[in-house]
Amino acid sequence: MHSAGKLGAIALSGGIALFSARVAQGQEDVPVNDKPFEEKWWPAEFGPDDKAGSINRITPDVVLKAMKLVKRGKTATLGKYYASDIPFFGARTWTMVIPGTPTGGPAGKNALIYHDEFVSTEIGQVGTQFDGPGHIGVHTSKGNFMYNGRRTDKIYQRGPGGRVIGLGDSGVEHVAEHAFVCRGIVLNAPAYRGMERLPVPRDPKSPGIVTAADVQGMLKRQGLGEIGAGDCVFLYTGHGDLWSNATWKTLSPERKAQARKEFGAGEPGFGISACQYLAQRKIALMGGDTWGNDADPAGEQEGYAVPCHTEMQTRRGIWNLENLDFGELLKDDVSEFLFVWAPLKIIGATGSPGNPVAIY
Secondary structure (H helix, E strand, C coil): CHHHHCCCEEECCCCCECCCCHHHHHHCCCCCCCHEEEEECEEEEEEEECEEECHHHHCCCHHHHCCCCCCCCCEECCCCCCCCCCEEEEEEECEECCCCCCEEEEEECEEEEECCEEEEEEECCCCCCCEECCCCCCEEECCEEEEEEEECCCCCCCHHHHCCCHCCCCCCCCCCCCCCEEEEEEEEHHHHCCCCCCCCCCCCCCCCCECHHHHHHHHEEEEEECCCCCEEEEEEHHHHHHCCCHHHHHHHHHHHHHHHHHCCCCEEECCCHHHHHHCCCCCCCEEECHHHHCCCCCCCCCCCCCHHHHHHHHHHHCCCEEECCCCCHHCCCCCCCEEEEEECCCCCCCCCEECEEEEE
């Protein structure tokens, strides 16, 4: 998450909502949320020392059951391209250069040469991205808290000059000790609504907001049965097709600029009732084809900034995978599959890039 000093704001998830720079200035009208104390958000159901959250639900039984979903022996990768011209939230960037042309060599009698790459980016929060334990927290009257009641002033790892260089017990590496191997489900919202893609919601009654009733309706329509403990549930809205793998590299610079603008101006997605329903079903992971997977800027609750992020991640340790590409699955009419992925073991990071795999 960016510091207020860098952006003049603190980014909440991939969400469109921003805290004002007043946070950095210490003014009295800074938003405060004391629900974590009132509703006893910790200790987590996995124990007071847990650092991994809902990936604990990936048991051997969950894995073996999910493996039975492989019928055709086909695979599809769900990750999107990483490049400097893709859509980003806020001031996030991706810059890659090849240091040296070539980087090294020639060496040896075989005249070997090699190339490296140098990447400067918010590595866990651009492109296809996983929100880990250290990404989303809540500002309370007693300080900033992350998953399982961890205070930010206690977990920060600091380097020279006091600069924060890691998130300690909230680092993504604690989730990455395991792998998501689960029953994957893609809920097809445009097909359910009879639309090409869901609109960006501007009011609480927008069809761009997917409710708990909608989730149940899509499950029934797609013949998927009930969501079970340890399932990984994804939402296709069509909004992500603004920069799909199938077309992105062929678009003109002007079309890419328009796509970036439109993609970042809000997003259809889950409403809070849908996320609460998924939490009740004890899923292992949520995700989708947008930058946050919450309906934004409008949702079922007025005035909340991407509320699924705090309700799922900070409160329950149910992590989020953003900017997925479901093109291959949709082409093959696949809604249920074996999902396989693990975050990178980046010590102290907020999240992770990746290229998840669907096997069906």
